[in-house]
Amino acid sequence: MPLQLEDVQTHELTEETSTKLGIEGHGLIGVPVYKEGGDAFGTLCALSSSRRTFTEKEQSLMETMARLLQSVLSVDEERDRLTYAEVPIVTLAPGTAILPLTGEMTKERAAVVMDQVLRSVSEEGYDHLILDISGLVRKSEAMTARIMELADSLELIGAGTVLTGVRPDQARELHAQMMQSCRIRIAPSMQEALRITGWTIQPSQSSVEKKASAGTRIRL
Secondary structure (H helix, E strand, C coil), X not given: CCEXXXXXCCCCCCHHHHHHHCCCCCXXXXXXXXXXXXXXXXXXXXXXXXXXXXXXXXXXXXXXXXXXXXXXXXXXXXXXHHHCCCCCCEEEECCEEEEEEEECCCHHHHHHHHHHHHHHHHHHCCCEEEEEEEEECCCCXXXXXXXXXXXXXXXXXXXXXXXXXXXXXXXXXXXXHHCCCXXXXXXXXXXXXXXXXXXXXXXXXXXXXXXXXXXXXXXX
8 A cells, every 4th residue: 555645744754854855845655665575675656746645546556666666676686696696517527517508698697607617617627618508598699709708718728618509590690700710619419519528428328438548438
């Protein structure tokens, strides 16, 4: 239920504050705005230039605007959660890890991914990082540029990049960007990505093996 004050200049709750703050309005209506979890965010207010009581239609409009604001806040909170969520780097085999990228690779999220990936690759001593981009929701030149930037940075710390999960709608942009570069190797499947990094999958034994120089395989 909205809060209504016919005149903030004379009401006992607001008279002193109105004088101190130099508020010139009179009629006030306020609707509380809450975050997704139920915590209070603030109050959406409207102030009239004259002493008055707001109509039911005006109250309904304010309540609708408050709900819209709550929806915007929920979207912003979800975007922040996705942006700053822990980057899921999974070790597949000694020296090799996979990073599934999902959602939208915004500038802010790319910076978080870059920081966490470089730190993890450096600390764990990975030689290869497989990037699975099948979960990215948008294709764009900016997205491709961020992938290239990540590959360049990984190369500087001694790790190679293999790209997999490329969808048809992503292929053209990636092809255009990679025409002059061989920094990223592209694999059509996870099995091929592992083969590029020197590993093979043995389905019957549910294991990952690495080819030895003599042609034998070492099971892990």
